[in-house]
Amino acid sequence: MKHFFKALTVALISLLLTCVVMSDAMAQQTLSDVKKNRGLNDEDVLAAAKTFMPRGGRDEYFAFVGSGNSGTMIVYGLPSMRIYKYVGVFSPEPWQGYGFDDESTLMLKKGSLDNTLLKYGDMRFPALSETGGKYDGKYLFYSDGANSRIALLGLDDFETKQVLMHPLFINAFPGVAVSQGTEFVFQTSEFPTPWDHREANVIADYETKFKSGITAWKFEDTDEAAGSGHHIGRMIKEASFTLELPPFVLDFFDAGKLESNGLLIGLASYQNQNYVYVYDYLKAQNLQMYTENDFAVVPFKEAVNAGAIALIPLDQAAKSVKVDPSGKYFITAANTAQVFDFVKVKNALAQKTFSFSNVLGAPQINPADVLHGELNLGSKVIDLAFDYRPNVVYASVYDDQKLVRWNYETLAVEQSLDLSFKPGHLMTPQGNSIEPHSNYLTVVNKEGVYENAINTGPTRPGYQHLIDISSDKMRDIYTMSIPQANIYGSVSVLRTTIKPIIRYPLGTNTRTGEISRFKTVAGQEKIEREGNRVHIFGTLIRSHITPEIVEVEEGDVVTFHLTNLERAEDETHGFTVSTYGVHGSFEPGKTASLTFTADRAGVFPYYCTEFCSALHLEMEGILLIRPKGYVVTEEDLKEEVLTAEQLAEYKKNYEDKIQVINETQDVINSVVTFLKENDYAKYPYVEALVVDALDQMELAKTAKANYERYAAEGKWKDAFLWAEQYWQYQVKTADVGLRAKKLLSEQINK
């Protein structure tokens, strides 16, 4: 009775919430009921249907966010807007062991000053690699504005592959752009600083010692390592160069494409004047350079003389500047947006129709000479984005809280959409390539807390809105919170353009793409000692960490070199040692190393930290750290002695397990028969599963030999444990085999 009253109370509370009911009769099982209960109108339901991802559905696009000051890449999907991944780029990330394992730490330290480990980054405008102006889905680049670093991510495995610190800048604009063949990745300074990294008087020396610059990082792609799907492109510091500039504050920039390929345009300001700079980097790369801090520099005067750099003064400050998909125009994001004609700009550069009336000897082009036209869009235009409709561009207008779709050829507004928030950066799928799509537009919600945001305490999440632009009428159809980010620009590519790998070749150092010299295969696990240096070469596979016991001495420097032997899909293991704060993430095939000083004696469990199967908890071992100078006694070496009763129990357990093994084998045999009879090898995905299954059985052989041997010797505990291990392999084989059978049946029925 008491329970009934409690239920009633709860029900009353729930009714207040408008959407809890007690039986199917009252349930919201018709659309009209749900609409009524949740206060949705027809537009809402349409928006819901446009963004809802049914179970097992795949998003059309991957989007990569400029996450601001977390130093982490965020990946989400369009149109579901669901967030798929956070990937450490400029800051350590414990889940993936990024900046924890030796390999990623070495990479991060190489990309820091003085071999320290920088723990923070500010990354706002990523760029995707391009081939012929189209996204190729292979790489992604980020600039760290706070610390003047640049990073390369591989989209085959969504991992950071390279981090470089700029040898001259102290501070960079937190965005990048690529040339249309990704020959170069561009990065500029933001606030000018002295390049010798030494003191300078802020006021008196400003115009002489403070500099700005534009760097063209040379990028070289490679063919993928044979059959691995693993790309190993790299930025080559020795082949890169920086254009020296007077102390301009530099802002957003973009690279030309198609007919404007070879030019970089960007925003600059000096004192109270704003400019667009035009930079012919193909011309600049052939000029005489000098070297500073081992880095090639093109002197400003050389570039001016060669017609490789010029400024176009702007009437208004612009927040962004973008090259259109045809490469014919570039447009400033300003209250009165200005459309400039690249043909005219190229002529001006070629003919050096400069004036030098203004600051610091910088050549200036008369805007009237190169302007196509302009259009007033409202108050505080933040960003621009293009779609595939000819000459159509979208603008976000901050103060006016609206989106404007306009034609930059005819200079006419086509449609305006009022928003419930102040809009920031924009993105269309494929938007910075020569092939933007026209279905979706994302807009960053820069301010709108009173109306839009749930209260999560003094700091709120960022919000990204999804706008449906597929028709003449734009519609705001989804609001997604993007936590742990101060969102700026995003880039987005067709999901199917990216070809992520499923596993690494066994023993891969995932940062270099090479086979690690610490690769360890099953049966070859070992512990090597030299003085106080201990190397453990171990393996991870369901459901064992080998070795299971490691003994070292207090003060030893210990490295666990671990290889994940799995070939199965999504079969990642983690590894931590209690209280030592080390952590690694080991995807199938990956080898990584974890080094620490065993400076406290005691018993420290280590275990797998990633749920890998229902037997996950069995992936456990013990690190025994003996006190300094400990002498091993006979007692320490004593073996476990089982009572007759215990032995009998293990024997029974063993016999029971053997029966289960035989039953499981029957299942496997029937699956194998089915697969063979139906030519499984004709279906690549099915075949891949079968290879995985057979791989498991191959590993199982040792386990079988062991349990048979121990059983013959009457060592029933060991026999039982190995039979258990064998059965685990078997279950995995059966499981994968059944998936293969299911898939094959589906293929046949098609």
Place this chain on the structure above:
Amino acid sequence: MKHFFKALTVALISLLLTCVVMSDAMAQQTLSDVKKNRGLNDEDVLAAAKTFMPRGGRDEYFAFVGSGNSGTMIVYGLPSMRIYKYVGVFSPEPWQGYGFDDESTLMLKKGSLDNTLLKYGDMRFPALSETGGKYDGKYLFYSDGANSRIALLGLDDFETKQVLMHPLFINAFPGVAVSQGTEFVFQTSEFPTPWDHREANVIADYETKFKSGITAWKFEDTDEAAGSGHHIGRMIKEASFTLELPPFVLDFFDAGKLESNGLLIGLASYQNQNYVYVYDYLKAQNLQMYTENDFAVVPFKEAVNAGAIALIPLDQAAKSVKVDPSGKYFITAANTAQVFDFVKVKNALAQKTFSFSNVLGAPQINPADVLHGELNLGSKVIDLAFDYRPNVVYASVYDDQKLVRWNYETLAVEQSLDLSFKPGHLMTPQGNSIEPHSNYLTVVNKEGVYENAINTGPTRPGYQHLIDISSDKMRDIYTMSIPQANIYGSVSVLRTTIKPIIRYPLGTNTRTGEISRFKTVAGQEKIEREGNRVHIFGTLIRSHITPEIVEVEEGDVVTFHLTNLERAEDETHGFTVSTYGVHGSFEPGKTASLTFTADRAGVFPYYCTEFCSALHLEMEGILLIRPKGYVVTEEDLKEEVLTAEQLAEYKKNYEDKIQVINETQDVINSVVTFLKENDYAKYPYVEALVVDALDQMELAKTAKANYERYAAEGKWKDAFLWAEQYWQYQVKTADVGLRAKKLLSEQINK
């Protein structure tokens, strides 16, 4: 023409993607078109409508995830499943400056061994604070399994308030439970280890030196600091105690409630036998204790003699054990789930009807004496969750890929739902309180990659499914990816139960809840030096960092103590110094300190890293690090000299700005008139906005005095800059005032 063909090509590509169209006529603007184009059926649309969050909508519940090995708390909403926040708990988090600023670093170091900064944690089963068995929305607790730490989070601001390292355990079960009044927070060991933290022989000493334990951390809540909404409850180590246990491996546990309040039940195993332990902690707290490593310990034998601890042997291994909402039963999550009756268990404890036939002197209760009944549910039952229906419980069955709703009083299955994945942990809103709700159930997708997961490389996101349980028929209605997590249990509370604050009292150290001694108000910014120690007392407010230039010497140890002066909602500033890797997040009112050694001379920009307004980029300053031993010259002290032309330009800028200021003031005056005429003070939220607006104008007074003084002196640059600053305050005032006016109009029209 070329452009047209390109557009056509793109359109053709897009058509292949099935959902891009070129005009409104062809647009998917009817529900039936959208369903057809996106392959949705009626069930999908219903699911979409049940989970879609319309613009500005609020989720019904906050959910907090046991995120596994990232060391970070994840907050999401039900039913939208959108992720709102990642909050650093056991590992540093750069976005929030957690483990970066001195305050949070000190807190983390206090909770680590040897004052080091542990960077990793493993947290799987959080618990919400309770009052009378109901969630009170004030605190959240996490256990770090890897490093045996426990953490307290305040839900007034969603920040971590306390981290403690266990003085005895090396490794803990990664879950917690609370007593129904949150008098105690419970944490247990997982793998047994020696408590003296020294070596022990793994085999020979196991039963003598290795121990397990159950700790009751005493928790003391406080009234909120006057008017701040800020709770400052803490765990009190000196009032906490641990029950010593033989070397059991301990697993999931839960606290009794209502009639079973005072008991803790949990899973234990020793050799091949599984148990449920029953622990009467109220009885134990009065027993004789000894002290180890300054921590109170109840000897095992004392507890046994007092009838405070006993084991119930289990036939099957269980993955979880849960107390039902009435507190009458507890149920094991096993293939054959067993329902135990607390009344019978309490009798057995009171009468000490134990046997001692088994291991290590542990008293055992005969299961038959305390069992209510049992029910076979399938293969590998992982977890249980309750709703408000009397005696109804949900079970996730891993191998069978199903959810079972059953009655634990009558022991009958009510309904079963087949899933497309292997299910893991379950959660109902309010689920572990005495008032669970019955609308939603979340289920962790533990394995189902082939069918469900998008390929994001070798490591995939975790997935959480939302099940609609509001009717007799359960339905899987949404699949949400939860990145950067290896998801385990979650807890969820009504959103409205949590009362997050919007701002801190000015100068708050958010980790202690106290006013920081480094609090700095406008006009009192200063730089203090003592030897090589430099303290900067600075302020942050749109759009200035004060001071704007800081000079130190190479080798100085520098601390920026910064206070965010804002009172506005969601007006967070960030702060970083280029290449020094420091980062802080400053919510309105917060004071935090950033300490680093200025070990490289040069010019280092510092700036606000959080988008705070359209003038965000102006929040910038310069740290000038002079080389060691540098002597300041007269040249360094020289002031800027403006040309007559420049001066005239600044004068004009100033006069233009004054005109804008007058126009803005007119807007403010009209708003103020409206607010006063309509009794704004009657509406608390409107009044809060007005206070915020007036606060801005108060700050503006100094700016006005400055621009008037400089104008009088003919210093037009300074006059202009201060007029600009004044106008910024004005705009903010106008903006907040207009919001207040809008809200007030809405209130009046109601």
